[in-house]
Amino acid sequence: MGRKLDPTKKEKRGPGRKARKQKGAETELVRFLPAVSDENSKRLSSRARKRAAKRRLGSAEALKTNKSPEAKPLPGKLPKGAVQTAGKKGPQSLFNAARGKKRPAPSSDEEEEEEDSEEDGMVNHGDLWGSEDDADMVDDYGADSGNSEDEEDGEELLPIERAARKQKAREAAAGIQWSEEETEDEEEEKEVTPESGPLKEEEEDGGLQINVDEEPFVLPPAGETEQDAQAPDLQRVHRRIQDIVGILRDFGAQREEGRSRSEYLNRLKKDLATYYSYGDFLLGKLMDLFPLSELVEFLEANEVPRPVTLRTNTLKTRRRDLAQALINRGVNLDPLGKWSKTGLVVYDSSVPIGATPEYLAGHYMLQGASSMLPVMALAPQEHERILDMCCAPGGKTSYMAQLMKNTGVILANDANAERLKSVVGNLHRLGVTNTVISHYDGRQFPKVVGGFDRVLLDAPCSGTGVISKDPAVKTNKDEKDILRCAHLQKELLLSAIDSVNATSKTGGYLVYCTCSITVEENEWVVDYALKKRNVRLVPTGLDFGQEGFTRFRERRFHPSLRSTRRFYPHTHNMDGFFIAKFKKFSNSIPQSQTDGVLLCRSGWTAVVQSQLIATSTFQVQAILVPTPK
């Protein structure tokens, strides 16, 4: 038969566990937020708040009556509401007030709220704790009111914490001020450093730091540097960096007597290495490369990631359509800049930008802003034969294909088979059909296939321009690595030049680029190629970026290196990059070594004497030494 429903015995059913409505985020949030902000409002019960108000009122009264500041205001002065709050509370408070601050602990009163009892306990405790405070603060009302508030704040604080707070207040009174900017800058470091340690140290050398503006910065003695090496205090190091940079800017006026510039520089180098955790070698390179103020900017820029940028695949869609589709998916983006018609910069996104259906359908490619520049410099034309010597992961290759509208042919080569897999995937995804993908060492190139209209050589490099992407570069590079890269780059560049067909009607161009900013891998390599082959530098066609160096420390490069371009993270907010565009004007290779050297020398003297530009010097060479065909 089964049980029948008996309406009289029906159990009352409330909403089930699952039906319970979840509380809003605002209630959850409170648990995560630091309690400091709402200490006053939350922890005090309504009564306690009223009492606090009374106390404030009372202290004002006390000014007139000159009573003891810690004493509770008399019940006669209480507002009505407060007295009437609770029947039993009334007599109790009266009683307490009558007994003054020496009232007994309220544990006897069971009706008393917990907060109340705690606070009462606090007051009592405070009396025991701060008896000397009382002694020296009898007449000082302003300070006292602050003190009592402190006590209210610190209801649940341990005595030691309260002591720390008092100490801080005293420091504030003594006039130690924290510079706003510095504290903001160092927030990260503060989290790292232990809480208690730096406080004391600051206190100790506080005198020195407050007076930085008035007194000259004192270079710490050598002994202290040793001690620093063990446990560096990053705040101090940072401050010292700023000080030294400031001094070096106006060295004559601000330096300490008897200290040389090199002493300051050494100190600065050590500090920068500590603060930004660079290896000595790379930091030395960077110091040679940048003026000091720029150096700090550069190092700072390397600590933050570059914006995420993407390039529209014009083979499949238009930028406006893509932007609209992505905005509909909750991506916040903007056009990249005036110089790019296809680039978009992504500010934030509610979906993974590398896995949207648009990405999978090949409507865009995730590509750094700097990687678009070499292709724009190369300016591939339709129906050309193009070689991309080091193509992985295929971003630049696909950009070339899109500029060529899938006509002509691109040979995409890379020496790394693993990385070629991503090239295959990317090119197919983006709908690029005019490529052949090969797996050669780039140095074999003119032997395999040659006679290309244009060649792009994105050479393997030490990666000093992309430290924000790969911070390991900071420490794991040394002189040998750089020179090894430079050597490989020279070999590759010569191979690349030899693969270009100088007699091509539309082309005969070569673009060399690296994501490194060292001179050894850039200007030096380019200068080497200028000496070794019949090429000259031409403007890259990019209207921004800094000019390449023509002189760097002891090295002197060809004056035409001015037409190369350098890009830096701190000035252009893109990865550090170097781009040089060559035009090959003869397929013949300057043959014998001695001739080559002589030829170079004669070329150089011609340059020195008459400041000729690259073209004419090489023409001079061609006249001087008729090259064998």
Next chain:
Amino acid sequence: MRPLTEEETRVMFEKIAKYIGENLQLLVDRPDGTYCFRLHNDRVYYVSEKIMKLAANISGDKLVSLGTCFGKFTKTHKFRLHVTALDYLAPYAKYKVWIKPGAEQSFLYGNHVLKSGLGRITENTSQYQGVVVYSMADIPLGFGVAAKSTQDCRKVDPMAIVVFHQADIGEYVRHEETLT
């Protein structure tokens, strides 16, 4: 790299014809130059003759890919279409299926298309017909085989499979290393 044999060509064309029917003719005779199919490492590449000539300079072991990869021959000499062929199948496809935005994600993860996710389907699609799957925004997402004819699709319950999954563009991320 070599041209396909008679047998291989037949097997492959039969497979492609399941999706694009007689439009296959358009792939072979193109107005913009000669295109051909080439076999390399068991994979079939569809490539312009001009590009193929350049690729002929490159030795077999160093050649990774050329043109567009259509698919591969299995060890049992059957032909399997890859998602990389989608660019050529989609424009010529005779039978199409559009899926709702909510079901896009599921399909791109390699799942079959359920009735509940079906947005539109070409009229008079027969059962087991090769179809190209589109999103409602007309982006080709992959291809598969119709599990039900258009008529049957109207009757079945929402959780029934209407298109069997064969390939989808999510494979560009999921199976990047096996694309060629």
